[in-house]
Amino acid sequence: MALLDLDPSVVATARELAARAAEPVVSLAKAHTTVAVERATLRLAGITGADSTHRAGDVPWVNRVIDTVREQCGLEHGVVLPAFHALREHNLGTLTELAEATAAGQIQFRIPTGKDLTAARKASTSAVSKGLRSVDRNRAQRDKLITKWGDPAQRPWIYLIVATGDIDEDVVQAQNAARAGADIIAVIRSTGQSLLDYVPEGATHHGFAGTYATQENFRIMRAALDDVSKEVGRYVRLTNYASGLCMPEIAVLAGLQRLDMMLNDSMYGILFRDINPIRTFVDQRFSRQVHARAGIIINTGEDNYLTTADAVDAAHTVTVSQLLNEHFAHEAGLPDHLLGLGHAFEINPKVPDSFRLELAHALLARELFPDAPLKWMPPTKHMTGDVFDGYLLDGFFNLAGVLTGQSILLVGMMTEAVVTPFLSDRDLALKNVRYVLNAAGSLAEDFRPAPDGLIVKRAHQVLGEAVGLLERIVDDGLLNAIADGTFGLMKRPAHKGKGADGVVEKAPEYFNPASEMLEAQSV
Amino acid sequence: MSDAKRYVRPYGDTTGDGMIQTSFTLPIPFGPKADGAALQLANRMGMDPAMVVHSNPIGDDFTFFVVYGSVRHLVDLDEVKVVEREYPLLSPAEVNSALKKVLRRKLVVVGGCIGTDAHTVGIDAILNIKGFAGEKGLEYYRELKVVNLGAQVSVPELVRSARTEKADAVLISQVVTQRDAHILNTQEMSAAFREAMGDRRPLLVAGGPRFDPLMAGELGVDRVFSRGTTPGEVASYLVHAMQEKKGVAA
CATH class of the missing domain: 3.40.50.280 (Cobalamin-binding domain)
Incomplete structure (x- = not known):
């Protein structure tokens, strides 16, 4: 039920402005490909494994192929035409064999023409279809298991993070967390993975402050959660990160290993990892198309703005980013029920009425996006190391979450910013959530903010400021707004940032069967 | 601080009572034996007398404890070495x-x-x-x-x-x-x-x-x-x- 009495015409204006702001960026995304999109396509077509003899350590085969194709005939036509032509020309059985031959220097890639072109198109289309069918089967399997084991009994779903660096330890922690009540397990990635321009291979045991996202680690964790889902009688979801320089590839791997949610923000990489803006928008569009196909819920990263900017002053930038994320997601084919738009409880607790302001912001998000599974993120910036204070703050965060009908609740840790959570920290944090759910889980029924009270007024003000900012972004251009430091105070010019050299303008003859099939689904 | 004290003890509610509070987890099942184990650890940490005021199981294999007690240690402030700011704070x-x-x-x-x-x-x-x-x-x-x-x-x-x-x-x-x-x-x-x-x-x-x-x-x-x-x-x-x-x- 609507409590804020938002003016539908203002809401419509906000959405229309977001669409206009996004439009030039979408065109840019359609006009370019990236090394990561091409690698993701070959992964869908079945390439696996790594070159373990390379002097730089394990280099995924897909990187060897893409880099060589790029060197020899460019990527503006896409990788599949030269790759599948070479496959046929050299009479090789699989893409992995092709990669080995490439590494041995036996392949000269070129763009096929005539009958060869037709053959390469056909062969690549059939290989990529096979990959997409695998993604489809996983989606059907998820639906089947949810029917069998059921969804969590309550909303919000309880989201817990594990991060040991070692996938085997992660399994132990994740299964224990599920037994203790977690509905969603997120495996945090190793620090630094976002800036790797390849996806590591195999099971890994030595991450920094997190565990590497690899296809094998995904498989191990999903299997472990299937075991515990059966035991606890509900389907426990698995989350990882489709972000950084390998966003599209990780999206594909997630689809192939039945991950359920992926962190995937339209601007996070640009602002917080200094990744080239165009690279990010191209990669993001493809990865979201893959998520849409796989039925994966994306989680956007608006919480991050509030860790750098002030949570009151910058509240409207969260709304603007949510609207942009929504538009980019819809454009890529993601329906509302897969949009885990983010926001966070980050107002300085010393600000008078901070809790009322939090309620206003959280309700605004709820009413702007009624059908989206909103992700509610706990305080981090004002967690001081005083764990007692922090525990109280997390309690208020949980209360705000249930009172405003948030869908996914990331469990706050009182040891945030101190240590990686102890077993007992996690247990106490879950106790906190359970207490609030039990004591006040249905309080929303009785909650009616006064029509001219602070909460309603504040929500209207934030929406108004968001519309104002969107107007400026439309005038200025989204890329310029990003360059000027509009979001999270970070200034990121369009031509700068990491991964810029991996962006390629498409030739008119560009061909990518994955894009064509994914594009068809979004209409 | 003029007339500075050299030796201090933790302060609970009375000068010199040495009272502290701590919490920890042991990898053993919940029960009387676990509480005893927690008490032993607290004693070895210098808490004497110690009270296990709370314990609860975390899963089947772990137990969490909250312990209060008096520590016998003294802090010798003369032995405390820190980097003191040797420059003025400027606007x-x-x-x-x-x-x-x-x-x-x-x-x-x-x-x-x-x-x-x-x-x-x-x-x-x-x-x-x-x-x-x-x-x-x-x-x-x-x-x-x-x-x-x-x-x-x-x-x-x-x-x-x-x-x-x-x-x-x-x-x-x-x-x-x-x-x-x-x-x-x-x-x-x-x-x-x-x-x-x-x-x-x-x-x-x-x-x-x-x-x-x-x-x-x-x-x-x-x-x-x-x-x-x-x-x-x-x-x-x-x-x-x-x-x-x-x-x-x-």
């Missing part, structure tokens, strides 16, 4: 005028997170105009030129930028501490500056929540800042260090 205006006087140009600060550390929250709190704890960051200071290289800056990249920018000071931040990454990264950084620039290297400052300010020597840097450091403290230190370098009396 931004004072920093600006002092720098103008000492350098007659802007002081160049290059900063970033080195290694694989992607947590820019520390360096941003110090450098970004937004600042930290109500204090504006170094970008706000008129007489400071700040180059924030952001996250995951490689050591060669840092040295190169410091050279190109003719940096007077290099600030690095390290948040991730797994397997002592913060220590190893910082040592690698200071060694690289020594090798590349010798005595003409810029002032090296390391910051992060898990650094101990006493570690400067071990890390090969000029100064270490720990948890809770504000931009004003860093700016004041930079002024102080520049004055020392130029032989100006503070």
Whole structure:
């Protein structure tokens, strides 16, 4: 039920402005490909494994192929035409064999023409279809298991993070967390993975402050959660990160290993990892198309703005980013029920009425996006190391979450910013959530903010400021707004940032069967 | 503090009672034996008498305890060694005028997170105009030129930028501490500056929540800042260090 009495015409204006702001960026995304999109396509077509003899350590085969194709005939036509032509020309059985031959220097890639072109198109289309069918089967399997084991009994779903660096330890922690009540397990990635321009291979045991996202680690964790889902009688979801320089590839791997949610923000990489803006928008569009196909819920990263900017002053930038994320997601084919738009409880607790302001912001998000599974993120910036204070703050965060009908609740840790959570920290944090759910889980029924009270007024003000900012972004251009430091105070010019050299303008003859099939689904 | 006490004990509600509170988890099933085990640990930690005021199971294999008790240890304040700030805290205006006087140009600060550390929250709190704890960051200071290289800056990249920018000071931040990454990264950084620039290297400052300010020597840097450091403290230190370098009396 609507409590804020938002003016539908203002809401419509906000959405229309977001669409206009996004439009030039979408065109840019359609006009370019990236090394990561091409690698993701070959992964869908079945390439696996790594070159373990390379002097730089394990280099995924897909990187060897893409880099060589790029060197020899460019990527503006896409990788599949030269790759599948070479496959046929050299009479090789699989893409992995092709990669080995490439590494041995036996392949000269070129763009096929005539009958060869037709053959390469056909062969690549059939290989990529096979990959997409695998993604489809996983989606059907998820639906089947949810029917069998059921969804969590309550909303919000309880989201817990594990991060040991070692996938085997992660399994132990994740299964224990599920037994203790977690509905969603997120495996945090190793620090630094976002800036790797390849996806590591195999099971890994030595991450920094997190565990590497690899296809094998995904498989191990999903299997472990299937075991515990059966035991606890509900389907426990698995989350990882489709972000950084390998966003599209990780999206594909997630689809192939039945991950359920992926962190995937339209601007996070640009602002917080200094990744080239165009690279990010191209990669993001493809990865979201893959998520849409796989039925994966994306989680956007608006919480991050509030860790750098002030949570009151910058509240409207969260709304603007949510609207942009929504538009980019819809454009890529993601329906509302897969949009885990983010926001966070980050107002300085010393600000008078901070809790009322939090309620206003959280309700605004709820009413702007009624059908989206909103992700509610706990305080981090004002967690001081005083764990007692922090525990109280997390309690208020949980209360705000249930009172405003948030869908996914990331469990706050009182040891945030101190240590990686102890077993007992996690247990106490879950106790906190359970207490609030039990004591006040249905309080929303009785909650009616006064029509001219602070909460309603504040929500209207934030929406108004968001519309104002969107107007400026439309005038200025989204890329310029990003360059000027509009979001999270970070200034990121369009031509700068990491991964810029991996962006390629498409030739008119560009061909990518994955894009064509994914594009068809979004209409 | 005149007439300072040399020996102190923790204070619960009565002077000298030595009362503390602690909590921990043992990898044993919940039950009387677990409580006994917790009591034994508390005694060995110097808590005597100790009371296990609460325990609860975490899964089948772990038990969590809250323990209160009196510790027998005394703290000898004469043996406590910390880095005391040896320079005055200046306002931004004072920093600006002092720098103008000492350098007659802007002081160049290059900063970033080195290694694989992607947590820019520390360096941003110090450098970004937004600042930290109500204090504006170094970008706000008129007489400071700040180059924030952001996250995951490689050591060669840092040295190169410091050279190109003719940096007077290099600030690095390290948040991730797994397997002592913060220590190893910082040592690698200071060694690289020594090798590349010798005595003409810029002032090296390391910051992060898990650094101990006493570690400067071990890390090969000029100064270490720990948890809770504000931009004003860093700016004041930079002024102080520049004055020392130029032989100006503070």
